[in-house]
Amino acid sequence: MNLPTPPSLPxxxxxxxxxxxxxxxxxxxxxxxxxxxxxxxxxxxxxxxxTDPGGNRDDNTDNVxxxxxxxxxxxxxxxxxxxxLASKVDTSADGLTxxxxxxxxxxxxxxxxxxADDVVWSWQRYLKPxxxxxxxxxxxxxxxxKVLAVEAPTPKTVVFKIERPSALFLTMMARPDCGGAAIxxxxxxxxxxxxxxxxxxxxYKIKEWKRGQYIELTRFDGYTSRPEARDGLxxxxxxxxxxxxxxxxxxxxxxxxxxxxxxxxxxxxxxxxDVVEMRGRSDVRVDTTxxxxxxxxxxxxxxxxxxxxxxxRALALSLDTPEIAKSVTEGLSAVNNSVVPSSSPFYSPVQAxxxxxxxxxxxxxxxxAGYRGQPIKLVANKRYEALYSAAVLVQAMASExxxxxxxxxxxxxxxxxxxxxxxxxxxxxxxxxxxxPSLNYxxxxxxxxxxxxxxxxxxxxxxxxxxxxxxxxxARRQVLFDELHKQMLQDVPMVVLFNASDATAMxxxxxxxxxxxxxxxxxxxxxxxxxx
Amino acid sequence: MLAYLLRRIAMTVPTLLLVSIAVFxxxxxxxxxxxxxxxxxxxxxxxxELARQQMGLDQPLVxxxxxxxxxxxxxxxxxxxTNGLAVLPxxxxxxxxxxxxxxxxxxxxSLIAVPAGLVAAWRKDRPTDLAIIGAATLMLxxxxxxxxxxxxxxxxxxxxxxxxxxYVPMSEDFSQGLMYVILPIVTLVLVETGVLTRMSRASTIxxxxxxxxxxxxxKGVPESQVLRRHxxxxxxxxxxxxxxxxxxHLLSGIAVLETVFTLPGLGRLMIDSIFARDYPVxxxxxxxxxxxxxxxxLIVDMCYPLFDPRVxxx
Numbered sequence: 073m074n075l076p077t078p079p080s081l082p083x084x085x086x087x088x089x090x091x092x093x094x095x096x097x098x099x100x101x102x103x104x105x106x107x108x109x110x111x112x113x114x115x116x117x118x119x120x121x122x123t124d125p126g127g128n129r130d131d132n133t134d135n136v137x138x139x140x141x142x143x144x145x146x147x148x149x150x151x152x153x154x155x156x157l158a159s160k161v162d163t164s165a166d167g168l169t170x171x172x173x174x175x176x177x178x179x180x181x182x183x184x185x186x187x188a189d190d191v192v193w194s195w196q197r198y199l200k201p202x203x204x205x206x207x208x209x210x211x212x213x214x215x216x217x218k219v220l221a222v223e224a225p226t227p228k229t230v231v232f233k234i235e236r237p238s239a240l241f242l243t244m245m246a247r248p249d250c251g252g253a254a255i256x257x258x259x260x261x262x263x264x265x266x267x268x269x270x271x272x273x274x275x276y277k278i279k280e281w282k283r284g285q286y287i288e289l290t291r292f293d294g295y296t297s298r299p300e301a302r303d304g305l306x307x308x309x310x311x312x313x314x315x316x317x318x319x320x321x322x323x324x325x326x327x328x329x330x331x332x333x334x335x336x337x338x339x340x341x342x343x344x345x346d347v348v349e350m351r352g353r354s355d356v357r358v359d360t361t362x363x364x365x366x367x368x369x370x371x372x373x374x375x376x377x378x379x380x381x382x383x384x385r386a387l388a389l390s391l392d393t394p395e396i397a398k399s400v401t402e403g404l405s406a407v408n409n410s411v412v413p414s415s416s417p418f419y420s421p422v423q424a425x426x427x428x429x430x431x432x433x434x435x436x437x438x439x440x441a442g443y444r445g446q447p448i449k450l451v452a453n454k455r456y457e458a459l460y461s462a463a464v465l466v467q468a469m470a471s472e473x474x475x476x477x478x479x480x481x482x483x484x485x486x487x488x489x490x491x492x493x494x495x496x497x498x499x500x501x502x503x504x505x506x507x508x509p510s511l512n513y514x515x516x517x518x519x520x521x522x523x524x525x526x527x528x529x530x531x532x533x534x535x536x537x538x539x540x541x542x543x544x545x546x547a548r549r550q551v552l553f554d555e556l557h558k559q560m561l562q563d564v565p566m567v568v569l570f571n572a573s574d575a576t577a578m579x580x581x582x583x584x585x586x587x588x589x590x591x592x593x594x595x596x597x598x599x600x601x602x603x604x
Numbered sequence: 605m606l607a608y609l610l611r612r613i614a615m616t617v618p619t620l621l622l623v624s625i626a627v628f629x630x631x632x633x634x635x636x637x638x639x640x641x642x643x644x645x646x647x648x649x650x651x652x653e654l655a656r657q658q659m660g661l662d663q664p665l666v667x668x669x670x671x672x673x674x675x676x677x678x679x680x681x682x683x684x685x686t687n688g689l690a691v692l693p694x695x696x697x698x699x700x701x702x703x704x705x706x707x708x709x710x711x712x713x714s715l716i717a718v719p720a721g722l723v724a725a726w727r728k729d730r731p732t733d734l735a736i737i738g739a740a741t742l743m744l745x746x747x748x749x750x751x752x753x754x755x756x757x758x759x760x761x762x763x764x765x766x767x768x769x770x771y772v773p774m775s776e777d778f779s780q781g782l783m784y785v786i787l788p789i790v791t792l793v794l795v796e797t798g799v800l801t802r803m804s805r806a807s808t809i810x811x812x813x814x815x816x817x818x819x820x821x822x823k824g825v826p827e828s829q830v831l832r833r834h835x836x837x838x839x840x841x842x843x844x845x846x847x848x849x850x851x852x853h854l855l856s857g858i859a860v861l862e863t864v865f866t867l868p869g870l871g872r873l874m875i876d877s878i879f880a881r882d883y884p885v886x887x888x889x890x891x892x893x894x895x896x897x898x899x900x901x902l903i904v905d906m907c908y909p910l911f912d913p914r915v916x917x918x
Contacts, residue, residue: 115769118876121642121687128642128688204655209648249644283689284698284868285771321769321866322876325753333761335768455879485636485881492640504644523649 110314111288112582112600113336114593115327119284119320124267125251126198126206131504131591134248135340136318138305138592139289140181141254141272144172144191144230145246146306150417151364151507151589153242156298156306157186157255157273167237167544172230179294180257181277188224194255195222195232207250216240216541239544243508248592252305275311275596288317302597304588309596312584316595331356331577337600338585339577340593343457344402347575358577360404361587364413364505365572366512367400367458369450369466370527373565374520375497377446384564386437387448387498390473391466392429397570400461404573410557411516412509413571415589422554427567434473445476451499455484459500462569466500494524502572505590509553510540516566528565612905616898623894624676627887628669638685638881659685672887681891682884686877691888695870699855699892702862702869704774705785706854709792714847717797721804721843722836725812736801743798752791752864759787769866788865792858796850800843807842811835840911848904855900856893 116135122128125137146156155161158172178186198205199212199219209215218235225231234241245253257271269278275297276289291311300307319336321327328346330336332355342350342358350356369391371384378384394407408414409426452463460481467477477498482490490496506512517537518526533556540552560566574591584598639655640647656662660671675682681691717740724736760768766783774781811817812835820830859871870889877885 119687128686130644202654202658204658206643206647206651209651214648214650282868283687283694284873319769319866320868322872323863323866326756326769326864326866329753329756329761330768333764333768335760335770483636483879485641485879486634488640489635489637492637 110600111317112313112315112338112595112598113317113319114338114595115321115330115336115340116318117320117322117324117327117341120281120287120318122267123269123278123281124204125254125256125270125272126249127204127251127267129206129249129251132318134251135592136287136289137251137254137270138248138274139276139316139595140274140278141251141256141270142274142305143245143252143254145242146252146304147246147248147507147590148304148306149302149588151304151415152417153246154303154306156246156252157191161242168234170232170234170241172232174228174230175296175298176228177296178273179296180271180273181292181294182257182259182271183294184257186255186273187227188230189227190257191230191255192222192224193258195219195253197256197261198253205250207244207247207253210240210244210250216244237542237544239549240508240510240541243511246305247507248305248590249504275309276316279315284320286317286319288315290315302586302594304590305592305594311596312599313595331579334579337579337582338593338595342575342577344400344404344573344575347404347577348402350577355580356577357580357582358575359585359587360573360575361591362405362413362415362589363572363574363587363591364415364507364512364589365574365591366408366411366413366503367462367569367572368501368503369462369567369569370491370496370499370501371565371567372494372497372499373527373529373563374494377443377448378497380441381564382437382441383443386434386441386443386473387470387475388427388564388567389430389434389437390470390475391427391567392469393427393567393569396462396465396469399465400458401570401573404575405570407569408571409561409568411512411560411568412553412557413505413512413589415571416509418509418550418553420550420554423557425557426561429469431473434475438474443475445474447476447478449480449497450477451480451482451487451490451496453482453484453487456502458572459502463500492525494520494526507590510537510549513537513540513553513556528560528563530559530563530565533559533563609902609906612902616895619898620891620894624673624887624891625669627890628672629665631881631883631886632665634881636881638883641881642685672884676891681888684877684882684885686880686882686885691884694873694885695888695892698868698870698873701771701773701867702858702871703855705788705792705861705867705869706851706858708785709789710796710847710851710854712789712793713796713800714843716793717800718804718836718840718843720797721801721806722808722831722839724801724805725808725839726831728809728812733805737805740798740801740805743794744802745798746795748791748795748858749860749864751794752787752861755787755791756864771867784865784867788858788861788867791861792854796854799850800846803846804839804843808835808839811839814838837911841908844904844907844911848900852897852900855896 116132118132120133120136121130125141142156144156144158145153148154157175157178159175160173162171174186174188197203211219217238219232220235221233223231254272260268260271262268275292275295277292279288279290281287291314297308297310302308321330324343327339331339347358350358371378373379393409397405397407410423412419412423450463452460454460463479467479470477491501503515506515514537516527517533520526520529536552536556540549543549574587576587576593578585581601639652643651660668683690720736724733727733756768759766766787771784772781817830817834820834859875862869862872874889
């Protein structure tokens with residue numbers, strides 16, 4: 073039977089084609105009308121968690137809020153601490169009283185003038201046990217010290233009295249993850265006492281937060297800048313661009329396409345491989361800076377196998393750590409076997425000393441320890457690609473010395489849980505930037521019986537660490553950090569591999585951007601020329 | 605009809621209850637502490653404990669479930685541990701984004717795939733059939749995220765016709781909103797057209813073999829009428845079932861596409877809540893998803909009699 077010829081195009085297909093054509097035309101027209109203006113679009117890989125500085129936060133939250141709020145002091149470019157809302161800070165001889173003199177003419181984003189009462193109110197809020205402030209334990213006596221009183225003897229003077237002297241009191245105040253202990257206006261809270269939004273003193277204020285999409289900041293026209301040049305999170309700040317829009321783009325391939333097409337102006341933390349590719353483009357520039365983030369191989373010293381220091385040392389000797397740093401970061405970072413970041417002012421020639429690869433020495437140690445190829449689980453994850461890459465290299469290098477490493481790839485939440493409980497043999501781990509070497513050592517050193525997450529449990533080291541937190545003598549602190557480093561190289565509770573390099577990729581139309589060690593990208597004093 | 609509807613709705617209650625228990629239990633079996641994630645790797649143990657108390661995570665599991673269920677029955681699915689937002693409005697807002705894309709894409713895919721499958725079956729083993737089935741297989745084989753990225757690069761990065769990232773609700777600005785959803789819709793249409801075309805072709809081939817089709821042709825009924833009146837209605841029900849399944853699956857989240865196209869949809873919300881161990885949001889999303897499946901299956905079941913008179917709702 074001959075079948076008749078089918079119609080040339082079915083009605084449904086004609087409808088679909090017409091619709092597709094219509095969609096295409098509408099899209100072209102609409103995109104052509106997309107507004108440009110003075111809005112800089114900056115990629116962030118996930119939405120911010122809240123607008124409460126130092127409260128419910130993560131890195132993206134901090135990165136946005138540093139443009140909105142300011143504290144009495146802030147980090148300088150070299151990670152030392154300098155005055156921000158204060159014009160000067162006086163410390164008593166016994167180190168128990170800090171007197172902050174406030175700058176003149178500083179205004180909140182609602183137009184109110186900053187007074188000492190606002191500082192007292194902000195700090196009383198932080199110090200409430202239920203405040204949820206991340207850094208409360210450092211100021212309520214559980215950690216570094218205890219704030220006994222915050223007083224305002226004059227409208228321009230604030231006096232802090234603390235229980236015991238601390239070398240880190242101002243550093244803690246300035247920490248970005250503490251929200252810089254931002255001074256806020258009372259209207260940041262609603263009538264019910266609940267958080268509303270920050271009314272701070274920064275060069276930008278919040279314009280609109282579209283959850284899951286973007287948060288847009290707009291210039292605060294009443295901002296009173298410090299007279300100096302830009303200096304970390306303090307110094308002069310000028311909001312050159314009217315609006316900053318932080319756009320949530322979780323997928324790095326999509327972010328890269330958006331940067332290339334001009335859909336965004338800045339892409340924060342592209343992967344090292346992407347950085348290499350971007351450097352070959354004429355329309356994009358990449359700023360790379362060594363930062364304080366630390367990538368390390370943790371070794372569980374309470375593990376039946378790894379409690380033998382000879383096996384831990386053999387593992388360290390089996391690794392070519394300069395090569396790991398170079399391969400993982402595409403040459404953007406150099407090796408650093410010290411907990412003290414290479415960008416720290418305390419990074420001395422002693423800190424630069426580390427492990428040298430010695431396969432024969434590693435084999436000898438393993439033989440002495442009676443190691444017979446028992447498997448060692450190495451936990452890693454793929455959320456932080458550097459950790460996975462480092463773990464693969466560690467496995468390959470260790471196998472040359474006869475060490476049998478088995479990779480266990482987990483999601484970040486699970487790995488963090490294992491880290492907190494100390495439930496691992498070895499683990500590739502990443503530590504966010506800490507500003508002071510005492511804080512770097514504090515995050516890894518301590519009593520494992522009470523805090524299983526601590527990596528290094530050495531009483532002598534703990535004594536030195538405690539002294540480094542109290543001493544205000546820089547030379548003495550340097551000696552203590554050097555001793556701590558040498559001791560850690562002996563104990564091998566961890567092998568620090570490198571400090572990351574942070575990259576920010578921008579369209580060529582963006583000028584004036586400069587990265588810095590704490591990996592907090594700043595967009596004041598940045599200009600956006602005719603969009604390229 | 606009404607009795608059938610009520611019976612079906614009643615049957616969903618134990619299903620949803622079981623889903624809620626399974627979701628609640630499984631979530632807590634996954635290692636990972638939402639409070640630890642929230643406060644970071646250096647958090648103080650006392651602060652962690654305080655946050656757990658504030659979030660009710662220090663209570664026994666059964667107590668947590670009962671409290672959650674009691675609230676869920678009143679429409680309160682709790683608040684996100686990540687950002688403190690109420691879960692139900694959050695899910696509804698995100699679902700709206702996914703639904704616009706999925707419903708449009710599936711409608712377009714159906715409009716293309718059903719006739720294409722019909723034609724392919726009608727011209728079985730001829731060049732037209734081979735061309736259609738070849739194209740369908742190709743579309744079926746291409747991963748949606750890869751296709752999405754290709755379209756993104758071509759139309760966004762090179763031609764600059766469409767934006768690469770962002771989203772504007774069409775309710776705010778129709779033309780602006782439209783351009784943000786074109787690429788995800790086109791991606792989904794291409795992928796789902798492949799599946800539906802194959803299904804439509806297979807069921808049409810079955811029907812074309814039946815005696816009443818031969819009988820109609822023998823009577824001299826024009827071929828177009830044979831296809832439209834005798835073949836299509838009888839061949840459509842299996843495809844309708846497939847459309848229902850696809851709709852349920854896609855409406856519960858097109859996470860990969862939403863991630864590639866940076867759309868704030870339900871799928872991305874679910875993925876984010878898994879990584880953040882945001883229990884209330886994830887529980888809410890999964891319960892909502894289960895409801896979507898139930899509703900879509902119900903609608904599909906109610907539609908069968910419209911296309912096939914032999915099927916009746918009882």
